[in-house]
Amino acid sequence: MTTTYILTLSCPDRTGIVHAVSGFLLERGGNIEEAAQYNDHDTGLFFMRVQFACVQADGAALNAQWGEFAQTFAMKWDLHATAQPMRTVIMVSKEGHCLNDLLFRWKSGLLPLDIRAIVSNHREFYQLAASYNVPFHHIPVTAATKQQAEAKQYEIIQAEGAELVVLARYMQILSDDLCRKLAGRAINIHHSFLPSFKGAKPYYQAHERGVKLIGATAHYVTADLDEGPIIEQDVARVDHSKTVEDLTAQGRDTESQVLARAVKWHSEHRVLLNGHKTVIFK
CATH class of the missing domain: 3.40.50.170 (Formyl transferase, N-terminal domain)
Incomplete structure (x- = not known):
């Protein structure tokens, strides 16, 4: 059983963010269905939205793991299950x-x-x-x-x-x-x-x-x-x-x-x- 999530994030821009996010999802069996990103050169901020399906249906565990990972990049982020209007x-x-x-x-x-x-x-x-x-x-x-x-x-x-x-x-x-x-x-x-x-x-x-x-x-x-x-x-x-x-x-x-x-x-x-x-x- 898979659950579809939407992850949004912003953080100071640096190399390797997309690679790191993709790797995090891959390690948890996540399949990226939609992804978009933007680098604001005026503010030096990076923005990203990723929709992915994941076999890990425990949203609380996924939130906790992502929260620990996001600290490395000083991210502001939100994670939402698409099934919840x-x-x-x-x-x-x-x-x-x-x-x-x-x-x-x-x-x-x-x-x-x-x-x-x-x-x-x-x-x-x-x-x-x-x-x-x-x-x-x-x-x-x-x-x-x-x-x-x-x-x-x-x-x-x-x-x-x-x-x-x-x-x-x-x-x-x-x-x-x-x-x-x-x-x-x-x-x-x-x-x-x-x-x-x-x-x-x-x-x-x-x-x-x-x-x-x-x-x-x-x-x-x-x-x-x-x-x-x-x-x-x-x-x-x-x-x-x-x-x-x-x-x-x-x-x-x-x-x-x-x-x-x-x-x-x-x-x-x-x-x-x-x-x-x-x-x-x-």
Whole structure:
């Protein structure tokens, strides 16, 4: 019986890393099915993603052995069994196009997720959640209750063991504290081609500037608003005849597609953080 794993790693670049990783897997009967690597000459870091099948099905033992081996190279690493879908919590406000798209892709088997809960500061989508048999948590947020609301949100995230939190048009700014707690595991979709038009109402800003392209950006959440490491972006062409409402409607498709790709790559462990940037092995 074999188990398939995905290994991701980053470390200071040096000769022999690929050889050493391959040798480690070979000694344990591992068969490499997919491998990709990248040397960042600006930072001197080496990045690698390896998918392999291994006859050693004891994940805890394999983790321990790899952990000892990785110290030699000062590696930051993660090892995941592909049979385990990523436990996910989705947060949303009143715009449901991204939520609906993610739920459909998930149920269609297109995203390796285990969506454990939907959290919202409004009640709009409790029926949609119920139709997918996903628990729905309504947690209102005001300036006076923001701290208590975030405490409840984080309690749900922790209780569900969420490895990923998706802000699918969740229109509340997370506190610095919650951003730190979710570092590297929270993805936001911003309805603009960042770094242009940050903050609220980017379609209004774009319309005022008479842009010819509108876009969407999926990025990791950080305490700096709309400045987290970018995972995916895309654009759609528009012209002078488009109203703000036209831009908003046209942009929804782009937002949904960009967020879905970012979530898919993250859940397949294809995204590695590189400071303020990302390395993505597609």
